[in-house]
Amino acid sequence: MSRRTRILVLCPALLGLGALFVWAIAGLPAFGDYRGPYGYVLNRVVVPLRHTTNVVMGTTFDVRGVDTMGEEFILLAAVVGVMLLLRDETRSRQAERHTSRLRTDAVRLVGIVMVGAGLLVGLWLMAFGYITPGGGFQGGLVVAGAILVLYLVGSHRDYRPFRDQHALDPLEALGAGGYVVIGLVALVSGTAFLTNLFGLGKTGTLLSSGSIALLNWASAIAVTCAMLLLFAEFLETYVVPLESEDSGS
């Protein structure tokens, strides 16, 4: 199909979709006029029942903890998919080497500060996820992003430990598998899967919320490692394979 025909087909389709949107929006309650009971119920019960002050995390890791497990495995499946697509023994040798390194001290300095600041913010988001805004997923992305900045401003050698799959694979398994194991512990002890049975602790402190804290850390590890594995795979295939790094430079 040529670009011209495609745009011709697109126009009526968009008009139709736009009309459906108008129809749908007309049937929605006005902005701010929330009618569902669940939000109100959760905002009332999660803090007293689960001792976590961040109701979003309480919802993510407790009320709908099984969904979040599925979500974690979507990420795992995507990483495996990227690896299978990119991993091709014949290709990594053809990969071009992009060796032009950063030479500006100012940019490097700002970058290094960003690495430190990013790591700190990411770890804070992870650790206090069930108390203040944050959580394992968000913190994991920030930490992985901060580590990638290290690659951009540092040297290949600095980044090397973070693309070592012998270290990342078991950690990823620990994160993803740990979530399931925490759920199974509840099952073995005679309650439902993922029941929150660890001591709930004092609300508003790090020692609170029971298994939410553990699930939060499991997903933090899983997300950080998933991202680092993705970066490692793209780097290996398209930027600089580890082998050629060994022989050259």
Added chain:
Amino acid sequence: MSYLPYAVAAWICLVGLVGIATSKNLIHLAVCLTVTQSSSYVLLLSVGYVKHGKAPIFFGTPLGSTAVDPVVQALALTDVVVSVAVIALILALALDAHRLSGSVDPDEIADVSG
């Protein structure tokens, strides 16, 4: 005014679709898909908004004060994770397509077979 956030979500979705359909570059196409997906964040968060509601985090805010729906916020989190996963897969496919056909233009790639 009270329907503006929903209209914004619909507009973002449509603009993203236009971008996908008229794209001449697979990377640009992937970005357009992200734009389309972002409309779902706007929609989710505006559906769960309670007038004068604060974030559903009761650290320093007394329990029982008006707060927005935490369920849609958790769903938006799922949405972001899925979006990251999808974008990684699409970029990997785009790189593969470029390797096989030497082009990132979807129209030129369409002619390649096998």
